[in-house]
Amino acid sequence: MTLASLLVQLLGGLAGASTLFLTSAGLSLIFGVTRVVNFAHGSLFMVGVYTAWTAGQWLRPILPGSAGGFWLAVLLSTVVVAALGALLEVLILRRIYRAPELFQLLATFAVALVLRDGCLWLWGPEDLLGPRVPGLTGAIPVLGMPFPRYDAALIAIGPLVLGLLHLVLTRTRFGILVRAATQDREMVSALGVAESRLFTSVFAIGAGLAGLAGALQLPREPANLGLDLPAISDAFVVVVVGGLGSLPGAFLAALLISLVKAACIALGTVELGGFSFAFPRLTLVAEFLVMAIVLVMRPYGLMGRAAAAPRSLATTLPAENAAGAPGRWPWGLLVVGLILLPWLAAGSPYTTVVLVDVFCFSLFAMSLFFIMGPGGMHSFGHAAYFGLGAYGAAIVLKASGWPMLWALLLGPLGGFAGALIFGWFSVRLSGVYLAMLTLAFSQIVWSIIYQWDDLTGGSNGLTGLWPAPWLSAQVPGATANAAYYLLTLICVAIAVLVLRRVLDAPFGLALRAGRDSPQRAESIGINVHAVQWAAFCVAGTAAGLAGVLYAFSKGSISPDLVHVGRSIDGLVMVLLGGVEALAGPLIGAAAFTLLQDTAGRSFDYWRAATGVVMLLIVLVFPQGLAGLFRMRRRPSTT
Amino acid sequence: MTGQATHSTLSRTVLLSVRGLAKSFGGVQAVRGVDFEVGAGELLALIGPNGAGKSTCFNMINGQIRPDQGSIRLGNPDHSKELVGLTPRKVWRLGVGRTFQIAAVFGSMSVIENVQMALLSHARELHEFWRPARAQHRAQALELLDAVGLADQATLPVATLAYGQVKAVELAVALANQPRLLLMDEPTAGMAPAERVALMALTRRLVTERGTSVLFTEHSMDVVFAFADRVVVLARGEVIAQGSVTAVRQDPRVREAYFGSGRLT
Numbered sequence: 001m002t003l004a005s006l007l008v009q010l011l012g013g014l015a016g017a018s019t020l021f022l023t024s025a026g027l028s029l030i031f032g033v034t035r036v037v038n039f040a041h042g043s044l045f046m047v048g049v050y051t052a053w054t055a056g057q058w059l060r061p062i063l064p065g066s067a068g069g070f071w072l073a074v075l076l077s078t079v080v081v082a083a084l085g086a087l088l089e090v091l092i093l094r095r096i097y098r099a100p101e102l103f104q105l106l107a108t109f110a111v112a113l114v115l116r117d118g119c120l121w122l123w124g125p126e127d128l129l130g131p132r133v134p135g136l137t138g139a140i141p142v143l144g145m146p147f148p149r150y151d152a153a154l155i156a157i158g159p160l161v162l163g164l165l166h167l168v169l170t171r172t173r174f175g176i177l178v179r180a181a182t183q184d185r186e187m188v189s190a191l192g193v194a195e196s197r198l199f200t201s202v203f204a205i206g207a208g209l210a211g212l213a214g215a216l217q218l219p220r221e222p223a224n225l226g227l228d229l230p231a232i233s234d235a236f237v238v239v240v241v242g243g244l245g246s247l248p249g250a251f252l253a254a255l256l257i258s259l260v261k262a263a264c265i266a267l268g269t270v271e272l273g274g275f276s277f278a279f280p281r282l283t284l285v286a287e288f289l290v291m292a293i294v295l296v297m298r299p300y301g302l303m304g305r306a307a308a309a310p311r312s313l314a315t316t317l318p319a320e321n322a323a324g325a326p327g328r329w330p331w332g333l334l335v336v337g338l339i340l341l342p343w344l345a346a347g348s349p350y351t352t353v354v355l356v357d358v359f360c361f362s363l364f365a366m367s368l369f370f371i372m373g374p375g376g377m378h379s380f381g382h383a384a385y386f387g388l389g390a391y392g393a394a395i396v397l398k399a400s401g402w403p404m405l406w407a408l409l410l411g412p413l414g415g416f417a418g419a420l421i422f423g424w425f426s427v428r429l430s431g432v433y434l435a436m437l438t439l440a441f442s443q444i445v446w447s448i449i450y451q452w453d454d455l456t457g458g459s460n461g462l463t464g465l466w467p468a469p470w471l472s473a474q475v476p477g478a479t480a481n482a483a484y485y486l487l488t489l490i491c492v493a494i495a496v497l498v499l500r501r502v503l504d505a506p507f508g509l510a511l512r513a514g515r516d517s518p519q520r521a522e523s524i525g526i527n528v529h530a531v532q533w534a535a536f537c538v539a540g541t542a543a544g545l546a547g548v549l550y551a552f553s554k555g556s557i558s559p560d561l562v563h564v565g566r567s568i569d570g571l572v573m574v575l576l577g578g579v580e581a582l583a584g585p586l587i588g589a590a591a592f593t594l595l596q597d598t599a600g601r602s603f604d605y606w607r608a609a610t611g612v613v614m615l616l617i618v619l620v621f622p623q624g625l626a627g628l629f630r631m632r633r634r635p636s637t638t
Numbered sequence: 639m640t641g642q643a644t645h646s647t648l649s650r651t652v653l654l655s656v657r658g659l660a661k662s663f664g665g666v667q668a669v670r671g672v673d674f675e676v677g678a679g680e681l682l683a684l685i686g687p688n689g690a691g692k693s694t695c696f697n698m699i700n701g702q703i704r705p706d707q708g709s710i711r712l713g714n715p716d717h718s719k720e721l722v723g724l725t726p727r728k729v730w731r732l733g734v735g736r737t738f739q740i741a742a743v744f745g746s747m748s749v750i751e752n753v754q755m756a757l758l759s760h761a762r763e764l765h766e767f768w769r770p771a772r773a774q775h776r777a778q779a780l781e782l783l784d785a786v787g788l789a790d791q792a793t794l795p796v797a798t799l800a801y802g803q804v805k806a807v808e809l810a811v812a813l814a815n816q817p818r819l820l821l822m823d824e825p826t827a828g829m830a831p832a833e834r835v836a837l838m839a840l841t842r843r844l845v846t847e848r849g850t851s852v853l854f855t856e857h858s859m860d861v862v863f864a865f866a867d868r869v870v871v872l873a874r875g876e877v878i879a880q881g882s883v884t885a886v887r888q889d890p891r892v893r894e895a896y897f898g899s900g901r902l903t
Contacts, residue, residue, distance in 0.1 A: 501767075501768060501770075502767045502768075504770045504771060504772070505766055505767050505768055505769060505770060505771055506758045506763050506764055506765075506766040506769075506771045506774065507764060507765055507766060507767050508771065509747070509751065509754070509755055509758065509771045510755065510758070510759070510764045512744065512746055512747065513744050513747075513755050515746075516743075516744040516745045516746050516747070517742045517743065517744055517745070519738070519742050520738070520742035520743060520744065520811075521744075522725070522726045522727050523700065523726045523727070523730055523735075523736050523738075523742075524727075524730060524755065524756045524759050524760075524811060524814070524815070525727045525730045525731050525759040525760065525815070526727065526755075526759055526764060527727060527764075531764065531765075534765065
């Protein structure tokens with residue numbers, strides 16, 4: 001590695017930092033003022049990439065070969081995405097500002113699903129290659145190494161936009177309102193500022209910044225449907241590292257992360273004392289490592305401060321009493337029915353196959369609910385424990401050659417071990433910061449699994465994970481997978497019962513106490529962190545068991561098990577069912593798995609359909625599906 | 639700075655002894671060299687204008703804030719225990735209960751579960767994972783609720799109660815570990831006059847029965863003069879007077895500290 005190549009890598013990092021900063025700045029502005037964590041922000045970025053492509057196509061015949069055409073397309077897509085943002089704010093977000101934080105997340109996630117399928121419908125599944133920018137093609141020499149001209153332009157754009165935003169925020173009346181609302185939105189509204197207009201315009205500006213970032217990214221990266229998730233997770237990391245609501249913080253964080261990544265690539269494989277380490281491998285986790293380190297050292301990010309606590313209790317806390325749950329009889333009947341099902345459904349063998357998925361995800365969702373509902377800890381990386389369980393079992397089976405039953409028993413310990421380590425850090429944070437740290441940990445797990453070829457099979461995963469012969473044998477008169485189906489059913493039923501029992505026990509009460517009022521809990525002798533940590537471990541073990549059962553039902557596993565997408569699926573299941581009732585996660589998991597299975601097989605736009613269903617639930621039945629059932633039974637309660 | 643301490647009237651044994659307590663936040667010296675004592679079974683009011691350092695003193699005794707200097711000793715002088723450096727939960731385990739200025743209860747639980755939670759913690763049964771909590775310490779919880787007049791509301795969600803009743807729940811929770819000392823931060827803030835008198839009369843009766851000492855801060859002077867055995871007056875982080883209610887009422891420095899009103903009543 002020469003000095004010149006290091007420099008070029010770092011300059012490339014700076015160019016990447018610019019678009020990263022633009023996306024993150026929008027997210028940060030929106031969060032600061034509206035307190036909504038906008039999960040659809042990555043989708044707005046993606047829409048920006050696509051609209052810039054289309055605008056470029058339109059403008060090319062009109063302004064052939066001129067740089068003006070490109071910049072006009074960038075401007076156009078910024079405006080289009082800003083308008084889209086304003087539309088979303090007016091149609092959806094405005095209705096849920098008073099809803100609990102998690103419903104807002106769910107709603108914006110639903111919007112992300114709809115936007116993704118919207119792009120699929122409008123632009124098709126093929127990658128669309130962006131134009132070269134006239135006047136900015138080719139490279140300039142940096143110490144004799146070529147450096148793309150366009151990247152040099154990008155390096156200038158980031159600070160330019162930061163300066164412009166800074167001017168708007170400090171010199172204009174609008175900017176003062178935005179800053180005031182970021183500090184204390186209730187006070188701003190009490191002073192007579194029309195909240196709705198302020199929120200709509202801030203949302204439009206934030207969306208516009210995402211659109212601008214997307215449009216600028218087009219010459220570096222073709223437009224494709226996989227852009228949204230990486231964009232949102234990168235932006236989250238930057239915003240959290242920089243401190244929620246702080247633009248200079250976001251700029252600093254974008255620089256830091258991009259430069260760390262670039263440095264990892266530039267360093268290459270380093271030999272140290274006979275031990276070689278490939279730094280480029282770290283790029284997959286670099287940002288999450290940076291985030292984990294920053295959050296552990298500065299819980300509110302580099303330049304963030306604790307936000308003003310809301311004065312009124314906007315939402316009264318749910319009371320998840322046993323009285324609200326159905327009695328034992330319906331559950332008992334359901335389990336008996338499910339036990340008989342392999343024989344009843346012998347004609348349609350697929351039924352029990354889908355139901356094994358439903359069971360696994362029910363336990364996964366229940367374990368997430370365990371820390372999210374009563375614990376109040378919103379884990380965004382719950383798939384880590386699911387995956388650690390699955391990989392734990394697979395490695396026990398493959399490496400040791402022990403029988404499958406041992407793998408089944410030991411696998412969940414993988415989830416436990418992960419929760420033991422990650423939980424210790426996570427319980428020290430709360431709210432969005434906790435959510436992001438758990439996300440970071442799951443990404444780290446993902447990249448370790450993805451890269452450790454010798455142990456995990458890398459991106460190919462591990463195959464040949466079949467249950468013991470007696471569990472794959474044909475049961476007379478039943479569906480093909482009846483034996484394994486029954487094993488899963490029994491394991492999941494017992495695990496769910498245990499989790500419920502623990503929630504009803506003094507430990508569960510203490511967990512709720514720590515969520516309701518940490519101050520009161522500490523002042524009656526409850527070690528809130530210790531209780532939360534233990535809850536993390538219980539939930540991690542249960543999620544691990546779900547992962548083990550899932551792995552053996554599929555016969556193979558891949559790093560996809562740990563992907564952010566699966567963590568989000570878990571969140572959606574819990575929220576879909578409603579966080580207020582113990583039955584919620586089970587109902588939510590069943591509904592989500594069945595919906596995904598049927599819609600996914602028969603309908604190209606199943607994501608959009610799921611999104612629309614989710615939006616309906618959030619806007620019409622904010623208590624989730626379980627709440628809907630309760631409303632029917634006790635129509636008088638409010 | 640110690641004021642005219644009338645220690646001679648304090649014939650009972652000392653339960654809490656605060657010596658040279660000091661704390662500054664940035665450049666602001668919130669509390670500077672505060673000394674006072676709470677006697678066993680005594681109701682001591684800590685009063686003073688806004689910003690006098692009352693809450694800071696409270697939070698230091700409770701363990702929420704660590705003092706820069708000074709000592710806080712609990713128990714009679716022969717074998718007392720230093721509270722400085724302990725966390726709130728350790729302070730609680732030594733027998734110091736507390737209520738908050740804005741009542742802090744467990745909003746998702748029923749009234750009785752709030753009390754059961756404290757009883758479970760007192761019995762060190764928090765890490766029990768199996769037996770249902772709702773059956774545990776029920777009789778004792780009902781007894782406490784009966785004492786604060788909430789036996790009929792035991793199964794209601796605490797979120798449905800009126801604020802005065804929530805304060806009573808907090809009192810029952812604070813008494814659950816049979817504290818030697820009860821810290822009450824503005825116990826009657828935000829309550830109607832009749833409710834104030836009722837709550838303080840209840841507190842007085844319960845602590846007398848149990849032999850608990852009470853240290854409370856209060857802005858409402860009728861409450862202070864009607865219920866305190868002794869008063870400590872803070873101003874700008876220092877004790878400017880302490881003694882019986884009558885003595886403090888007539889102290890010119892106290893009047894000066896509360897300037898604007900020539901008289902305290």
